[in-house]
Amino acid sequence: MIRRCKIAIRGTVQGIGFRPFVYKLAHEKKLNGYVLNTSTGVDIEVEGESPQIDLFIEAVRSNRIPLARIEDMRLSALEIRKDQGFVIRESVSKAEKLTSIPPDIGICEDCLKELQDPADRRYRYPFINCTNCGPRYTIIEDIPYDRPSTSMRSFRMCSDCTREYTDPFNRRFHAQPNACPVCGPRVMLCGKDRKALPAEDPIASAVDLIEKGHILAVKGLGGFHLAADAENSLAVKRLRERKHREEKPLALMAYDMDSIRRFAHASPEEEALLTFPSRPIVILRKLVPNRISPEVSPRNRNFGVMLPYTPLHYLLLEGGLTALVMTSGNASREPICIDNDDAFERLGGIADFFLVHNRDIYLRADDSIVRRIDLGNRMIRHARGYAPSPVYLKADFPQILACGPETANTVCLTKGKHAFISQHIGDLTNLESLRSFEQTISHLKRIFDIEPALVAYDLHPDYLSTRYALKVENVKKIGIQHHHAHIASCMAEHGIEGPVIGLAFDG
Ligand SMILES: [Zn+2]
Ligand SMILES: [Zn+2]
Incomplete structure (x- = not known):
């Protein structure tokens, strides 16, 4: 029996090779339809033999894409439309392009193999990447997440790279930082005088x-x-x-x-x-x-x-x-x-x-630090590789900027059901860090298209983050007691609602 089904997926599924994965899978299962990025994830419509659709849905659900995080998957039956083939549809409206920006991803096994293969055209090329790996958050200047909005814009892809970039079956299909030794960034070894040393x-x-x-x-x-x-x-x-x-x-x-x-x-x-x-x-x-x-x-x-x-x-x-x-x-x-x-x-x-x-970094992100304890993984420093993955909230919130504390600062911006937590910014009493704090806020506002209606700040009047918050004009402001904020963020992270007794072990 032929049927058509819509699969609406919410979660972190953009910029990490999810659409090419869906594309290949649909072809494998001989299904017609399309996949499309939305403001909260992706929509898929598939049409074909009923058992094949079941297999397809199961394979999507149990995908092994390392950074994909499916928060919610809704299925609905649709009228048959007799599409020809399966396509990756381009996002049309701006709302659809407000994607969730993925974090930077460590080099994948396929790219590592190429790096070490003397026969490969990218042998020993230090900027290898693909849809499954490479820089993301730190090279994005603006939305939508396309090459012209990243620091890769100054590198024009050569014909080989363009071919990969435009081929839906290629691992580099729409890999925005795609590059090779012919067309991509280069390393240079310099002395303190900034002059390049002659080195082959x-x-x-x-x-x-x-x-x-x-x-x-x-x-x-x-x-x-x-x-x-x-x-x-x-x-x-x-x-x-x-x-x-x-x-x-x-x-x-x-x-x-x-x-x-x-x-x-x-x-x-x-x-x-x-x-x-x-x-x-x-x-x-x-x-x-x-x-x-x-x-x-x-x-x-x-x-x-x-x-x-x-x-x-x-x-x-x-x-x-x-x-x-x-x-x-x-x-x-x-x-x-x-x-x-x-x-x-x-x-x-x-x-x-x-x-x-010569590939610019737009946003700094230190290395993240994690410790394994009996109860699971404890994040000590939330930065590269994790930021700006959102915490998924249970309800829609107004757009809020939370300015955080003064030492070990991070900021948070909310939009809809997402709370985007910045990378670790550090100690704001240092002028450079304070500048970085301000840059991060304006950067996150820009890439997620957020204009906060509400600014939350720590009740401590002398915190530089508090002083920043109090200077923001034309928004409602709410002071939050420091330990209350600790407990509330813990509740949001674990999806807990209702009255709790919270213990904040601080300092
Ligand atoms: Zn890769
Ligand atoms: Zn190239």
Whole structure:
């Protein structure tokens, strides 16, 4: 029996390869119809043999796309329309283009294979990406999420890349940051004087310098890192001194799980976290003894460890370094550098050399930090790979800006049933961070098309976030007691309604 069915999906399903997945699946099941991005997710209509439709729906529901999050899936029967074929329909109205912007995604296995395949046209190309992986949130300047609204706009795709980009069966169909060595961004190795060093392979030369004990500023996905050989105590000590960071642990990056197991314990749950496409820093128990410099995490039982998440990171680590110190590219308490000029200026006193590239980062995002505890995963720093994924609310809310506290600041903006939480912004008493706070608010307002009708602020009158809120004009403002906010956000995250007794363990 032939029937037609509409599947309305709400959740994080855009910009992560969901439509190409649906497209291929529909062709596989010989179904006609279309898939379309909507303001809250995607709509699919399929027509064909009834059992095939059942199989299709089940496959959509149980998709294994790493970052896809289906919050709600509604099915309804429709009249048969006798469509010919299955198509990806372009969003037409602006409302439909107000997509939920996905977070940045660590390099996928397919792209990694290409990176390491001498026969591939992208062999050793440090900006490989596809619809399943690559930069998103940090390169988006405006909506809709199309190439001209990203920092990839200055790179015109070559004919090979265009062919991939326009082929619905290709892994790079509508992959906005698609690039190759012919047409895409490039890396450059520079000295402190900003001049490029003559290097045939800048990345290999950078590794060479790190192995000799130098400190490098490396431009990544959400900002700069300061990189050093984690086994070289002199280098790590120098990095600490120059960064004015006395005791706090420095993050490590290692090539794969085998390398990590040479200096830290990782349970299967911790391994799952480390290898998740968000690629957070995971707090791991040290293996004793180990060859990592004691300067990395002094008087501490743990290391903060992550796996590489960009092709560039893989190229830096493939030469055999056990681990790199990869700490945020900033002086203590300042926000992480994202701009080449800014990095030369602010990191000039710390780094000996600079490995930069010409793909701009619009929004800074530090590495996220997660700890595995008995009850599950505890997010310590919500940033790259997670922001700006929304918390799904139970009811429609007016558009609200919540300004957050003064230290360890994040902000939140709501729209409909979504609460978008920003990346970790940091300590607002630092002028650069305060600027970053203001930039993040205006950026989120722009990319999600939000004009807050209400501004929520902490009741503490001296918080810089509170002062910011009180200066916003022509909106209603609500002061919220700090610990009340903690409990309320916890309730929203877990979808709890009604009266509760909340305990906020703070400070
Ligand atoms: Zn990929
Ligand atoms: Zn190309």
